[in-house]
Amino acid sequence: MDERRTVKVSKYLSKHLRHQPARIGLTLDEGGWVEIETLIAAATAHGFRFTREELDHVVAANDKRRFAVEGTRIRASQGHSVEVDLGLPVATPPPYLYHGTVAGNLESIRAEGLRPMNRHDVHLSADRETATRVGARRGRPVVLSVDTGAMHRDGHVFHVSANGVWLTRAVPSRYLRFPGSR
Numbered sequence: 332m333d334e335r336r337t338v339k340v341s342k343y344l345s346k347h348l349r350h351q352p353a354r355i356g357l358t359l360d361e362g363g364w365v366e367i368e369t370l371i372a373a374a375t376a377h378g379f380r381f382t383r384e385e386l387d388h389v390v391a392a393n394d395k396r397r398f399a400v401e402g403t404r405i406r407a408s409q410g411h412s413v414e415v416d417l418g419l420p421v422a423t424p425p426p427y428l429y430h431g432t433v434a435g436n437l438e439s440i441r442a443e444g445l446r447p448m449n450r451h452d453v454h455l456s457a458d459r460e461t462a463t464r465v466g467a468r469r470g471r472p473v474v475l476s477v478d479t480g481a482m483h484r485d486g487h488v489f490h491v492s493a494n495g496v497w498l499t500r501a502v503p504s505r506y507l508r509f510p511g512s513r
């Protein structure tokens with residue numbers, strides 16, 4: 332399976348397992364799971380064909396392990412905009428986590444902190460490198476450090492997804508460090 336095809340199937344899965352299941356008549360269960368057979372049939376019925384082998388390849392080859400397969404079912408590991416309860420355990424964050432964004436968002440982030448925007452949660456990365464890649468999706472990346480140790484002490488709740496993304500509902504501005512400031 333070539334890279335272009337892998338990315339295409341992966342994007343299709345992200346779209347329908349995170350954001351728009353109803354577009355192809357799918358219903359996710361409360362944990363975000365769907366039967367793989369049902370997903371393939373729904374996709375086929377809506378004009379996008381892929382095989383079980385291709386799906387397995389995308390799940391295994393995916394750079395960020397975006398999808399999880401358990402038995403006959405699949406779900407996205409994080410990043411949903413539809414209401415799901417991933418059932419992730421509460422986790423204690425390391426002292427600092429990182430958030431990649433772009434300069435154009437900074438003024439608003441300074442004013443209101445990090446908000447989940449279209450997703451359930453704010454996504455934080457364990458290292459600067461990953462945060463840099465996340466920010467670079469939108470332009471020249473700017474990496475913010477987040478004082479997650481202090482957030483944790485102050486009662487903010489964190490979860491970590493199956494693929495190592497840290498999730499929290501919001502990050503008030505006072506916990507953020509902007510580059511070039513101390």
Ligand code: HQG
Nearest residue numbers: 397410431432436439440443444445446448449450454465
């Ligand atoms: C910004 C990808 C203005 C935030 C990535 C970001 C990640 C604000 C954008 C995952 C703001 C939201 C998530 C505020 C936040 N004012 N802008 N108050 N608060 N923002 O895509 O973190 O490929 O929803 O900085 O790799 O960029 O999908 O979040 O620029 O892990 O698997 O609003 O998505 O993973 O954008 O990325 P997103 P994100 P996947």
